[in-house]
Amino acid sequence: MSEVVLSLRGLTRDFGALRAVNSVSLDIQRKSITGLIGPNGAGKTTLFNMVAGALKPTKGTVTLSGADVTGLSSDALFARGLARTFQIPRPFRRMSVLDNVLLAPPKQTGETVVGALFRRGRVAAEEARIRDKARDILDFVTLGALADHPAGKISGGQMKLLELARALMGDPDVILLDEPAAGVNPSLARILVERIEELNRRGVTFVIIEHDMDFVMRHCDPVIALAEGRVVFQGTVAEAQADPLLLDAYLGTAA
Amino acid sequence: MSGVVSYLVFFATMAAILAIVVLGLNLQWGYTGLFNGGVAAFFGAGAYVTMLLGGRPEPGQFGGFLLPFPVAIAGGILFAGLLAWFFGALTLKLRHDYLAIATFGVAVALESVARNAEWLTGGAKGLRGFPRPLEASIADNFLYGLFFLALVLAVLAAVYVGLERLVRSPYGRALRAIREDEEAARSLGKNPVRLRLQSFVIGSMIMGAAGGLYVAFYAFIGPQDLAPILTFQVWAMLIVGGAGNNRGAVLGAFLIWAAWTASGFALATFAPQAMQLYTGPIQYILIGSVIVGMLLWRPQGILPERIGQGRR
Numbered sequence: 265m266s267e268v269v270l271s272l273r274g275l276t277r278d279f280g281a282l283r284a285v286n287s288v289s290l291d292i293q294r295k296s297i298t299g300l301i302g303p304n305g306a307g308k309t310t311l312f313n314m315v316a317g318a319l320k321p322t323k324g325t326v327t328l329s330g331a332d333v334t335g336l337s338s339d340a341l342f343a344r345g346l347a348r349t350f351q352i353p354r355p356f357r358r359m360s361v362l363d364n365v366l367l368a369p370p371k372q373t374g375e376t377v378v379g380a381l382f383r384r385g386r387v388a389a390e391e392a393r394i395r396d397k398a399r400d401i402l403d404f405v406t407l408g409a410l411a412d413h414p415a416g417k418i419s420g421g422q423m424k425l426l427e428l429a430r431a432l433m434g435d436p437d438v439i440l441l442d443e444p445a446a447g448v449n450p451s452l453a454r455i456l457v458e459r460i461e462e463l464n465r466r467g468v469t470f471v472i473i474e475h476d477m478d479f480v481m482r483h484c485d486p487v488i489a490l491a492e493g494r495v496v497f498q499g500t501v502a503e504a505q506a507d508p509l510l511l512d513a514y515l516g517t518a519a
Numbered sequence: 520m521s522g523v524v525s526y527l528v529f530f531a532t533m534a535a536i537l538a539i540v541v542l543g544l545n546l547q548w549g550y551t552g553l554f555n556g557g558v559a560a561f562f563g564a565g566a567y568v569t570m571l572l573g574g575r576p577e578p579g580q581f582g583g584f585l586l587p588f589p590v591a592i593a594g595g596i597l598f599a600g601l602l603a604w605f606f607g608a609l610t611l612k613l614r615h616d617y618l619a620i621a622t623f624g625v626a627v628a629l630e631s632v633a634r635n636a637e638w639l640t641g642g643a644k645g646l647r648g649f650p651r652p653l654e655a656s657i658a659d660n661f662l663y664g665l666f667f668l669a670l671v672l673a674v675l676a677a678v679y680v681g682l683e684r685l686v687r688s689p690y691g692r693a694l695r696a697i698r699e700d701e702e703a704a705r706s707l708g709k710n711p712v713r714l715r716l717q718s719f720v721i722g723s724m725i726m727g728a729a730g731g732l733y734v735a736f737y738a739f740i741g742p743q744d745l746a747p748i749l750t751f752q753v754w755a756m757l758i759v760g761g762a763g764n765n766r767g768a769v770l771g772a773f774l775i776w777a778a779w780t781a782s783g784f785a786l787a788t789f790a791p792q793a794m795q796l797y798t799g800p801i802q803y804i805l806i807g808s809v810i811v812g813m814l815l816w817r818p819q820g821i822l823p824e825r826i827g828q829g830r831r
Binding site: 318357361362373381 | 696
């Protein structure tokens, strides 16, 4: 019934003498919203960076929808349906919100010099289509009214929504969200959660790093905990809640 | 009166040639965020190769192949592009400040080659003797000056239109994204290495084209034309006009070139004789002050980049 969309085997990353991620093996089920938790410095973001292609693993493999994608760069992975957002949002500040989103679709004709200069009719037709899609997605994440604003001038929470919108333009199968709720005001956070759950119903798989235990216990299932670069817990939310050791030892704050 | 008009034609021709260089830099810096500290190298590469291919033969001197001007300048453009490609492939992974240092080094090295490789470049005395396009058919000097200005303006217009198409297309969007945040652009499927290298090469070829026009204009090229001051002038033009805005780049070129020539003229006319020795250094100080002043008080330039609404 369940199907593994993303599979890590023995994934390891060293920074000099420090082993930030130590032989992590795990399977992410398609259409799940998996919560990735653990104290600061546990290796969560390093793990994300390796899966998303921003960092090369020292050892181990990453398999996406059955294909070995270990060591592929993030641009190649985006084209294969894996998108990510950043812990601290990274909008293209001196570009409009709309342009931020229009950028994302892969393989645009107008993205090459020859296409931009000499195939203007086709580029215009493509742009019209991409623009409609971008407007829909911006409306979906409630940023439609801000389309023409410089992305550097919107709030931090809106930037997180913008990152989600950019990711959606690539029609990804899997989205990695790095602390989507951190620093976001409650009403925007609620919108974000609703959108994540709506996308999940449409079949998108999410892996979410989050420190807010309340958020994880409410919206994620299953839960994976990392500590000191290793997987220390894998299981359902119910199991996580029933594991006093997990909450005490690795999360510090009780849920 | 006719003296004034001829001078204006002369002035406008040089300003338009520089405007082409500034447009090349605007693609690199304004749209892609590539800090080219060696503008003079790519301008000079285009100029020297155009001269070697299209110039008149001189005894004991390599070059002087007398190729037709379009072929000669195409060679200059190509060589500037190859130079950019070679050094770009080596250095484009460097961050802004390191790229600036590396490209500045390329310019200094090239100037040194121009000054010393006498068999190739004529050394310090440079290369002279260039049959200008259609020179024989237009006998009158003034008319020829007008024709050449029209030619330069036509190239400027073509470069401007081509660049506007590029930067307003999805290609330009991808360049700007890389300028803003390379890693984020990569996470959205863009390939920063390819785009940065392309932008660097295209911008440098545009600079090389301007160098070729410059050689045809003066029928001369020497190592002093590759001096770092050219790089600083071009940067001042872009900063004053407005990086990320092609109209600003052209405006900046004309304004700064006017200020440069006017300051030279004023110093030569009004300054006491003893000071005239220092005309060059004084102009350097002025251009440095303009760059610093602009960066302090209006870093976006006279015509800033337009973001979002009304950009299309």
